[in-house]
Amino acid sequence: MFKVILVDDEMFTRKGLIKLIDWEACGFEVVGEADNGEDALELIGSIQPDLVITDIRMPVLDGLELIRRVTEEGDADPVFIILSGYDDFNYAQKAVRYGVHDFILKPIDEIEFTETLQALTIKLARDQEDRSIKDNLLTGAMIETLILDHPDDAFLAEWEDRLMLKEVNGLYYMFAELNDIHLSTEDGMSPSLSGFREILQRTLQRITGGGQPFYLHEHRNRVGFIIPDSMLQPFQGKIRPFAEVLLQQLRNECGFRIFLYAGCKVGCLTDIRDSYRSAKEALQYKYVHDDTGIVIHDEGSMQALQYMSLDDKLYSQLVEQIEEMASENLDKTIDEIFDNFRDKCYAPEAVKTNIHQCVTMIVRIIHEMDGDEQEITTLEMLLDWHDLNLSLSELRRIFMTFAEESGRYMAKLRKRQQSGDIPKIRSYIEANYQENISLKSIAAAFYINPVYLGQVFKKTYGMYFNDFLQQLRVNEAKRLLRQTDLRIYEVAERVGFGNSDYFVTRFEKIEGVTPSEYRNSLIKGGSPKGRLNET
Structure with a gap:
């Protein structure tokens, strides 16, 4: 939710505006009120709102002067919307000069004002994202310069000032690593690395009271940051108690396993690359400290790593x-x-x-x-x-x-x-039924007892092996009788019957007609008499 402050010398106007608009639905939260420009100026400085909605005509300091002072002198950079009961083009001109977002006349139209706020929410979100991208790029360049390059004195002085590190006696580089996120549900409950970075940023600010700026940098699949020893005073000046509190709060918010790796302590920003390198060494000891999730390089637990095979x-x-x-x-x-x-x-x-x-x-x-x-x-x-x-x-x-x-x-x-791999045996039969095969020969080919094979085949396919084989042969014989002019004995040989009389007998038993009757009925244009026409 974006923060908004209402400034108007009429209390009923402020309270009415709070009740009139569904602020939450518009993406805003009213966090403060003021009845004059001077109080509003102080409030803006302390709260740092995203939006200020102010009247023009007010005692002590009017709306336009408030905007000018904030724009030209203050550290805050809110968006302004002006409310006025006066349709005065001069006011509008001055407001535009100070970059005011909108100029709305009283009495306020609820629908019009809601639409203005909704459009502003989209703009603020885009601006926030752009600033975040810019800050991330700037931070990334700064961190990489510090840990990989040899920055000059001017660069170091600038970042010592930005990070408030001029008075510190020691620094640590630390990695925070989110683990086991594959365990999240499919509805996207696990945070991304950038999402984890935001959680880490908030947690660090909460633990340290918000007085210390932290610049976080994404290192492939973990987040790195600098810790000044001044932040460790509430933790007996030691890095482990600090890491334990940070770890617990991160776990509570994320719901996943977190690991922290702290590099060695260095005296100043110039040497932070040494702490970064030792933090990378600490990564190698992750599995040794799986129970705590914390690896501190300076604690002397860096015994020789093993690269051997298991017994x-x-x-x-x-x-x-x-x-x-x-x-x-x-x-x-x-x-x-x-x-x-x-x-x-x-x-x-x-x-x-x-x-x-x-x-x-x-x-x-x-x-x-x-x-x-x-x-x-x-x-x-x-x-x-x-x-x-x-x-x-x-x-x-x-x-x-x-x-x-x-x-x-x-x-x-x-x-x-x-079970003899019955599907493979069936495929073998279907590929070789025209050969002189038998249950015994197939059992031998697959190293199976023939009696056992016969039982399993019947149980699997609901018919005995010989019945299955003869049905395959008769089906192929029917195709040949329909599509070729082969003689009956030639068809019998093609489908695996060594004796044509036996072929005729089996064909008639299965189909209800002899092979010759089957073919003749097709030649005459009729349907074959026999089992195909039985009801």
């Missing part, structure tokens, strides 16, 4: 438990893997490599079982997780879900193998 025994144990669907033991093994990542200080890159190794082994087994790894719904996220900001606990949850889903899929593949 081969753990890999083998993991795969065996996935295949056996031993959930309780699998849970313990995955706990052991992730405990290793944390307790032995694995670098994020090493965690990535070991997770990839586990996934590769599981996918290879699925391939060996003639499965398709794309059936595993969690695979894509597990392959791309390093592009997200994930806490170690959330990565463990995703990996556990993947392992359990893989185990269920492998069981499904085993069941399909044990």
